[in-house]
Amino acid sequence: MMRILGVFENVSKVVWKVLNKRCNMNIISMDIILIFVFAVICAGLVEGTCPSTCSCVDNSSGSHVNCNSKYLGRIPTLPNDTYHLNLHNNNISTIKAFAFMNLPSLRNLNLNNNKLRSLVSYTFINLTNLNALYLQSNKIQLLERNTFINMTKVFYIYLQGNNISDIEEHALGNLTSLTLLRLTANPLNCDCSIFAFWSWLIERSSKYYIGSSATCSNGTLVKSLQSAVLDTCHRK
Numbered sequence: 001m002m003r004i005l006g007v008f009e010n011v012s013k014v015v016w017k018v019l020n021k022r023c024n025m026n027i028i029s030m031d032i033i034l035i036f037v038f039a040v041i042c043a044g045l046v047e048g049t050c051p052s053t054c055s056c057v058d059n060s061s062g063s064h065v066n067c068n069s070k071y072l073g074r075i076p077t078l079p080n081d082t083y084h085l086n087l088h089n090n091n092i093s094t095i096k097a098f099a100f101m102n103l104p105s106l107r108n109l110n111l112n113n114n115k116l117r118s119l120v121s122y123t124f125i126n127l128t129n130l131n132a133l134y135l136q137s138n139k140i141q142l143l144e145r146n147t148f149i150n151m152t153k154v155f156y157i158y159l160q161g162n163n164i165s166d167i168e169e170h171a172l173g174n175l176t177s178l179t180l181l182r183l184t185a186n187p188l189n190c191d192c193s194i195f196a197f198w199s200w201l202i203e204r205s206s207k208y209y210i211g212s213s214a215t216c217s218n219g220t221l222v223k224s225l226q227s228a229v230l231d232t233c234h235r236k
Ligand SMILES: *[C@@H]1O[C@H](CO)[C@@H](O)[C@H](O)[C@H]1NC(C)=O
Pocket: 057, 059, 060, 061, 064
């Protein structure tokens, strides 16, 4: 930060000299301009500004950032008060762990129709205010442990139309508000590796909209798998 300001000061001194010679500007008005420019730059460095390809609307909830259909290949740098992030229909293939950690206000995250092949652990860590997470129509193959964890206000998670074959143990945890988890159109592998997810689903069998349509690659509903069969394989 200090280095950036230092560089800026040197540059501004040169600019000032030139301006001073040309227009005889007095020092006070130059100072005011510099202070204003500093303030804008500092605000931008600390809070992040609206990504140039996106459009942002601010209100008292924070920034509503719309990057729908912009051919983005990665998550742009975002304002730290982003509460609604629309990245629908882009070209995003990977997201780094902790990618959203500096966005504590985030409520709604739309990543539908991207090129995601995987989600690493801790991608959505500490998104304590997130309500809805849209990940449908990607190419995700595996849900790793600690991926959907501690999102205590999440109501909806949409994962239909991916290529998910495996869901690791503790991939989903502490989703205390979850009412809908959509997993339709994923070729789940229903050998012994499905056991952890199957148990998680059975514990929530009273909530109809949680994973009720999760289907094995052979067409059998995960919920209808027989506990006796899975129990034996669990003991192996
Ligand atoms: C801010 O705007 C969004 C729509 O972009 C709206 O859903 C939200 O309720 C607004 N919040 C406030 C506090 O006005």
